[in-house]
Amino acid sequence: MSTTLSKIEKRTAYTLLLPAVCLVFSIILFPIFANVWISFKEVGLKDIRIPEPRAKKIVKSVQGNNSELKIIYKLRNSSLTQDIREVRFLDKFPKNIEPKGLDTRCEFKSKKIKCFFGNWKAGYRENFEIVIKDINDNAINSQNIKSYKPDLNGKSDNILLTTDFTLKNFKSVFLNNNFFELLTTTFYFTFFGTLGAILLGIFAAQLVNQKFYGRSLMRSILLFPYVGPVVALAYTWTLLLDPNSGTINSLLVSYGIIEKPINLLGQKYLIVNILGFELKFRLALTTVIFFEIWRYFPLAFLFILARLQAIPKDLYEAADVDGAGPFKKFFHITLPQITAILSILFMIRFIWNFNKFEDIFLLTGGASGTLTLPINVYQQGFAVSNIGMGSAVSIVIVLLLITFMIIYFRLIAKKANEI
Amino acid sequence: MKYKSLIITLFASSIFLATIICLWTIMATLQGVSFTDLNFNFNVLLSLGLTIVSIFIGNKFNHLLKIFILSISFTILYVFLSKSSPLWYTGGIFILILFFTNKLRKYDFKYLSQDFISEKIVFEFLSLFAILFFALVILFPFYIMFVTSFKTQTALLINPLDLSIDFSKNIFEIFNSYFVIFKTYDFGRYILTSSYVSIGTVLINLLFAIPAAYAVARLNFFGKTFLSTSILIIYMFPAIVLVIPLYTVFSQLGLRNSIGGLLIVYTATTLPVAIYMLQGYFKSIPKEIEEAGLIDGQNWFGIIIKIIIPLSLPAIASVSLYVFMIAWNEFLFSLMFLDNPKTFTLSRAINHLTGDAETPRQYLMAGSVIVTLPILLIFVYFEKYLVSGLTAGSVKG
Structure with a gap:
C-alpha cells in the first residue's frame, strides 16, 4: 500500500515540477551549453539568419485582353553568403484559370502551380514569369490573384549546426583583446563595488536599527536606488555629472571649489600630484564604482538589518551595565554577530557585480577605461558582430564564475561546520 | 564639569x-x-555661538520660548x-535653526557631566550626519x-x-515634456507594453512556480536535494x-521583437527565486491541514488550490x-531582443531616446519619471511584501 502511495507521490512531484524544470532548462541551462558550442565556431551576426528563398509577386494586365494576366515572381536567395538547395515553389489560383506555356520546371495540377527550382547560389536572383488565362474568356479579377501568397521552401546549412570548429575565438580572446587589462578592470570594479556597498550597508543598517523620528520612512528611502529602474537612474546620474551643464559640476564651479568642470564619466585618468609624485587615478572607473555602490548598498543594508534585528537585546543590556559606549558595543557585540552574514554577502555580491552589465553600459558604454568582461561580451557579439568571439568571452566569465562558486560553497560548508 | 564632552x-x-x-x-x-x-566658516562660527548660548541657558526657561527667541535672534543676526x-530662504534658515535648537534641548551642563557621555554624543551627532547624508545622496538624483x-x-x-519651475506658465507649458513624449514618442504604447x-x-x-515549489516543499522524490541546491546555483x-545563445536561437525562431519572447525569458530568469521563496513558505504551513484535506478526498x-494558495497569500504577494x-526594470534582454519601436518596453524606449543625441534632456527625464514613478509608488504602498521579497532575492541584482 505504502509503495503505491509513494509511487503516486513521486509521479505527482515530477508532473508538478516538469513545466518549471523544462522552462529553466531551455532558457538558462541550454544557453550555457550552447555558448560552448558557439564559442568554437566562426560565426558573425549576419550568419545567424537562416537563408530562405523569397518571392515577390507582381500582377500585370495584358494589353487588350482582360481575360489574361501576366504574373512576375521576383525570386531571390535572402542570403548573400550561403546557398539554398532543392528550392520548391507553390502558388494557388482561383477556379477556371489555367497557365499558358508553363516553364518546364513547373507543373499545373488542381489549381496549383508547383515548381522545382533546384539549387540557388548565394545572392541568386531571377524574374520568373507566367501568363494565366481564364478558361471561359471572362475577365480575371487581379486582386483575387494577388491575395494568394506563393509558398517557397528549400534546404540550407544552418551555420550553427555544422561541425566545423576552430580555436580562433579563444586565441583572440587571450591574445588580441587586451585580456589582462580587461580582467584587472573587472576585478577592480567588482572588488571595490562590493566592498563599498557592504560598508555603506553596515552604516545604513546600524542607523536604521536605532530609534529616531521618521525611521520607517528612512528605511523606505534607503531602498529607492535599488527599486528604481536602472535606465532612469543611470541617465539621471549621467545628467548630474555632465561636464557642460551638469548640476554637480556647475555647483562646484560656481562655489569656486574647482576651476573647470571635470568629466567624471569621460576621463580615463585623473593625474594627481602628491609630494612630487604623479599618481594616475582611474577617474571614470571610480565614478562607475560609486554609482554601483549607490545602487546596490540597499541590498547589503536589508540583509544586515535583518541580522541586526535578530541579535538578542540582553547582550546590549549587559554591555550597558558594564558602561560600554556605542562604539565599543558595535565593535565587540554587533560586528562579531554579523561577520558570518558579511562573508556570505561579500561572496554573493562579488559574483553579481562581476557580471554587472547594465550599469556600466548605460553610464559609459565601456569607454574611458571602464571596459569589463560583460561589456566585452556585448561589444564582441553585437558591436563588432562576432558572435563566436562574444561567446568565447562568456565562456571565460562562466569559468571564472564556477571558480568563485566553488570557493563560495567551500566557505559556506566551513561556516556551517563552525556553527 | 567635563570639558571633553563640552568641546x-x-x-x-x-x-x-x-x-x-x-x-x-x-x-x-x-x-x-x-x-x-557657501560661507562655511562663517556658518560654523555662528553655529558655535548659538550652541554656546543654548547650553548656557540650559533649561532655565520655558523650552518653546527659549527656542523661538534663540532662532529669531540668530536668524536676524545671520x-x-x-x-x-529672498524671504523664503531666510524663512528656511529660521526653521532649520528652530529644529536645531530643539535638538539641543537635552544638552545642558548636567547632561554633559554624566559618565561615558562623550562617546554617546559623538554617536548621536554621527547618526544625525548619517541621516542627512543618506537622505541627500539618495533623494537628490530623484529630485x-x-x-x-x-x-x-x-x-x-x-x-x-536654475532648476526652479516657472508656475506663471499655464499647465500645458509646465507639463510640456510629458505631452511631447506621449504624442511624439508614443510612450502610451510603451507603458502598455511594459505593463503587459x-x-x-x-x-x-x-x-x-506554485506547483514546483509545492513539490519541493512537500513531496518526496528522487533527486530532491539535488534540485533544491541547483535552484540556487x-x-x-x-x-x-x-x-x-538566446539571441541566436530567438532570431532563428522569430521570437525576437515579440512580447512572447520577453515573457519566456523573464519568467525563466525569475523562476528559481520564486520557487525558492515559495517553498520556504509552504514548508511553514502545518502538514495537518493538508492531511485533513486528503481525508476529505x-x-x-485540490490541495494546492484550496489549501496552500489561500494560506500563503502573503508569500505569493511578495x-x-x-x-x-x-520585469518592469529589466533592461539587458529588452535591449538585445527588441529593435522594432512597436514592441519596445519603457526601459528600451528611454534607451532609444538617447540614441539620438539631439533629444532634449527634459524628454529623457520625463520618460525616466514615467518609468520610475509607478514602481516607487508600488514599493511604498506594498513595502512590507516587497521587502521580504527583496531580502530573499537579494542574492541577485
Whole structure:
C-alpha cells in the first residue's frame, strides 16, 4: 500500500515540477551549453539568419485582353553568403484559370502551380514569369490573384549546426583583446563595488536599527536606488555629472571649489600630484564604482538589518551595565554577530557585480577605461558582430564564475561546520 | 564639569548646523538664487555661538520660548551679517535653526557631566550626519530627475543651476515634456507594453512556480536535494552569458521583437527565486491541514488550490511584487531582443531616446519619471511584501 502511495507521490512531484524544470532548462541551462558550442565556431551576426528563398509577386494586365494576366515572381536567395538547395515553389489560383506555356520546371495540377527550382547560389536572383488565362474568356479579377501568397521552401546549412570548429575565438580572446587589462578592470570594479556597498550597508543598517523620528520612512528611502529602474537612474546620474551643464559640476564651479568642470564619466585618468609624485587615478572607473555602490548598498543594508534585528537585546543590556559606549558595543557585540552574514554577502555580491552589465553600459558604454568582461561580451557579439568571439568571452566569465562558486560553497560548508 | 564632552558637543553641533545651512544654500542656488560662496566658516562660527548660548541657558526657561527667541535672534543676526537673500530662504534658515535648537534641548551642563557621555554624543551627532547624508545622496538624483522634466533644454544650457519651475506658465507649458513624449514618442504604447510584460511575467511565473515549489516543499522524490541546491546555483548564472545563445536561437525562431519572447525569458530568469521563496513558505504551513484535506478526498490539485494558495497569500504577494519589479526594470534582454519601436518596453524606449543625441534632456527625464514613478509608488504602498521579497532575492541584482 505504502509503495503505491509513494509511487503516486513521486509521479505527482515530477508532473508538478516538469513545466518549471523544462522552462529553466531551455532558457538558462541550454544557453550555457550552447555558448560552448558557439564559442568554437566562426560565426558573425549576419550568419545567424537562416537563408530562405523569397518571392515577390507582381500582377500585370495584358494589353487588350482582360481575360489574361501576366504574373512576375521576383525570386531571390535572402542570403548573400550561403546557398539554398532543392528550392520548391507553390502558388494557388482561383477556379477556371489555367497557365499558358508553363516553364518546364513547373507543373499545373488542381489549381496549383508547383515548381522545382533546384539549387540557388548565394545572392541568386531571377524574374520568373507566367501568363494565366481564364478558361471561359471572362475577365480575371487581379486582386483575387494577388491575395494568394506563393509558398517557397528549400534546404540550407544552418551555420550553427555544422561541425566545423576552430580555436580562433579563444586565441583572440587571450591574445588580441587586451585580456589582462580587461580582467584587472573587472576585478577592480567588482572588488571595490562590493566592498563599498557592504560598508555603506553596515552604516545604513546600524542607523536604521536605532530609534529616531521618521525611521520607517528612512528605511523606505534607503531602498529607492535599488527599486528604481536602472535606465532612469543611470541617465539621471549621467545628467548630474555632465561636464557642460551638469548640476554637480556647475555647483562646484560656481562655489569656486574647482576651476573647470571635470568629466567624471569621460576621463580615463585623473593625474594627481602628491609630494612630487604623479599618481594616475582611474577617474571614470571610480565614478562607475560609486554609482554601483549607490545602487546596490540597499541590498547589503536589508540583509544586515535583518541580522541586526535578530541579535538578542540582553547582550546590549549587559554591555550597558558594564558602561560600554556605542562604539565599543558595535565593535565587540554587533560586528562579531554579523561577520558570518558579511562573508556570505561579500561572496554573493562579488559574483553579481562581476557580471554587472547594465550599469556600466548605460553610464559609459565601456569607454574611458571602464571596459569589463560583460561589456566585452556585448561589444564582441553585437558591436563588432562576432558572435563566436562574444561567446568565447562568456565562456571565460562562466569559468571564472564556477571558480568563485566553488570557493563560495567551500566557505559556506566551513561556516556551517563552525556553527 | 567635563570639558571633553563640552568641546565635543560644541564642535559636532556647530559643524552640523553649518552643514545643514550650507545644504539649504545649495538648494536655494538650485532655485536660481545666485550664491557664489557657501560661507562655511562663517556658518560654523555662528553655529558655535548659538550652541554656546543654548547650553548656557540650559533649561532655565520655558523650552518653546527659549527656542523661538534663540532662532529669531540668530536668524536676524545671520541675515544682518550675510548678503541679502529672498524671504523664503531666510524663512528656511529660521526653521532649520528652530529644529536645531530643539535638538539641543537635552544638552545642558548636567547632561554633559554624566559618565561615558562623550562617546554617546559623538554617536548621536554621527547618526544625525548619517541621516542627512543618506537622505541627500539618495533623494537628490530623484529630485533632479523630477525637476529637470519641467525645464527646457535651452534654459538649462543658459543657467544649469536654475532648476526652479516657472508656475506663471499655464499647465500645458509646465507639463510640456510629458505631452511631447506621449504624442511624439508614443510612450502610451510603451507603458502598455511594459505593463503587459510585467503582469504577464508575474502570472506565468506563479503558474509554474506554485506547483514546483509545492513539490519541493512537500513531496518526496528522487533527486530532491539535488534540485533544491541547483535552484540556487542556476540563480547565480548571469543574464549576460545567456544573451548570445538566446539571441541566436530567438532570431532563428522569430521570437525576437515579440512580447512572447520577453515573457519566456523573464519568467525563466525569475523562476528559481520564486520557487525558492515559495517553498520556504509552504514548508511553514502545518502538514495537518493538508492531511485533513486528503481525508476529505482532495487530490494534489485540490490541495494546492484550496489549501496552500489561500494560506500563503502573503508569500505569493511578495513573489509577485518582486517578479513584477524585476520585469518592469529589466533592461539587458529588452535591449538585445527588441529593435522594432512597436514592441519596445519603457526601459528600451528611454534607451532609444538617447540614441539620438539631439533629444532634449527634459524628454529623457520625463520618460525616466514615467518609468520610475509607478514602481516607487508600488514599493511604498506594498513595502512590507516587497521587502521580504527583496531580502530573499537579494542574492541577485
